[in-house]
Amino acid sequence: MDFSALHLNPHMMAVMAAAFLASLVEMVEALTIILAVGVVRGWRPALIGAGAGILALAILLAFFGSLLSTIPIGGLQIVIGILLLLFGMRWLKKAVLRSAGVIALHDETLAFEKERRLLETEGLASGPLDPVAIMTSFKAVLLEGLEVIFIVIATGSAGGMILPATLGAAVALLLVLLLGLLLHRPLANVPENLLKFVVGILLSAFGLFWAGEGAGLNWPGEDWSILGLIAGLTLTALLAVRFAKAQKRGGVTP
Amino acid sequence: MNWITAAIKELFSLFVDDVRFTIALLIWTGFAILILPRLIPASPWQGILFFAGIALILLGGCRAAAARK
Numbered sequence: 001m002d003f004s005a006l007h008l009n010p011h012m013m014a015v016m017a018a019a020f021l022a023s024l025v026e027m028v029e030a031l032t033i034i035l036a037v038g039v040v041r042g043w044r045p046a047l048i049g050a051g052a053g054i055l056a057l058a059i060l061l062a063f064f065g066s067l068l069s070t071i072p073i074g075g076l077q078i079v080i081g082i083l084l085l086l087f088g089m090r091w092l093k094k095a096v097l098r099s100a101g102v103i104a105l106h107d108e109t110l111a112f113e114k115e116r117r118l119l120e121t122e123g124l125a126s127g128p129l130d131p132v133a134i135m136t137s138f139k140a141v142l143l144e145g146l147e148v149i150f151i152v153i154a155t156g157s158a159g160g161m162i163l164p165a166t167l168g169a170a171v172a173l174l175l176v177l178l179l180g181l182l183l184h185r186p187l188a189n190v191p192e193n194l195l196k197f198v199v200g201i202l203l204s205a206f207g208l209f210w211a212g213e214g215a216g217l218n219w220p221g222e223d224w225s226i227l228g229l230i231a232g233l234t235l236t237a238l239l240a241v242r243f244a245k246a247q248k249r250g251g252v253t254p
Numbered sequence: 255m256n257w258i259t260a261a262i263k264e265l266f267s268l269f270v271d272d273v274r275f276t277i278a279l280l281i282w283t284g285f286a287i288l289i290l291p292r293l294i295p296a297s298p299w300q301g302i303l304f305f306a307g308i309a310l311i312l313l314g315g316c317r318a319a320a321a322r323k
Contacts, residue, residue, distance in 0.1 A: 082283055085308070086269040089279060093272070093315055102320045143264050150268065204308070212304050215287035219301035229305060236309040243313055244320035 011223060014230070015161045018202035019168030022151045025195050026144040027176040028187045032108050033140035035185065036115035037133045045133035052134070053141025061149050068157050074214050076157060081211030084154045088207050092200025096237055098193045100244035106192050112185075155206055201237060205229040275315040282307040 030050075038046035068076065097103045115136075122132045148169055156165030179187055209226050212219060219225035270276045286304040294300060 078287065082280070083269060085283065086276060086279060089275070089308070089312060090269065090271055093275065093312065093319065096312075096316045097319055097323075100316070100320060102323050146265065147268060208305060208308060211283055211287065212301055216291065217286065217300040217304060218296060218298045220298035225301060232305055232309065233312075236312055240313050240316040243317045247317050247320035248323065 011226060012161055012164045014202060014226065015155045015206070016164045016168040018155050018199060018206065019152055019165040020172050021195050022199040022203070023148045023169040023172035024176065024190070025192055025199065026147045027172055028108065028190050028192065029111070030140045030144035031176055031180045031187065032112050033115050034137050035180065036112050036119060037137045037140075040116050040119040041130050041133035045130040046137045048129075049134040049137025049139075050141045053138045053145060056138075056142055057145040057149055060146075061153070064149070064153060065162075068153065074216075077210045077214030079214075080154045080157060081207050081209070081214055083150075083207070084203050085207030085211055087150065087154070088200050088203030088205075090200075091196050092204055092233070092237055093240075095193055095197035095200050096240045097244055099197065099241045100248060102244050102248050108187060108190070108192070151203065155203070197237065201230055201233045204233055272315065272319065274318075275311070278311045278315070279308065282311060 034046050034050050037049065071079075094103070098105050119133070119136065152162070152165045152169050156162035176187070205226055208229055209219065221228065283304075286300070286307065290300050290303060294303075
């Protein structure tokens, strides 16, 4: 890795922040399931499943990473930009609806209890390995990790910033692993909806910018317009929370 | 096979959970990429209008989703 390429600028800081925050949210969700598996079925299958999930993700990352380098940058920016826009706007809309009380907030303690009850009802392992526990742990890492991989590749590749995006995700992984080892319980105090709100704004801003840039659209202020997009999307999302609150009918649905 | 279907569904759900919202985003993005440069060539208004459309879709999508709940 060429760390000399890391000259910090606002664009790079935003990429690192987006990759770090998004990875943090996904890894906290994966950790909750791994902890439930570990507590109910034992730590050995929980860690075997998580390790296999990480290995599968590494293979996917290597495959798609090398595939991306063969695509021309203009086409790559449009495709990645549109995917990032869809991904970011989905997160942002959900965060807006949660902030407005239209849908319930995600609760890691509840998710942990639900997973724990589910694992307790499954039959115990007959052999030395516990396939139910391994598969649960494996799927949690693979599915949550897929989102992390997409975010790292998408935010990193279109702007030539794979290294800062990977660093952002790696710091999140270390932080979640450390907290998981220290606490041995779900990270319920992470302000998940606020993180999703911020990440939704950042990813949507990158998606908008790169889809437009790839198509040759003109932006006021060129690269600096990404900060304007972040500010504009923040204002729009806050307005959307007010709209959704005003429109809300009835109670909160889970 | 169930596992593969679940993985494909999971991949799809990364980008789509409200079909109408996603279609609106795709239509506006297509318009911005293909038509806007012909309507207003070489102008920073291209980017501003692209953003404005996306912002309106977010406002409309959140309002409609809140009304449906």
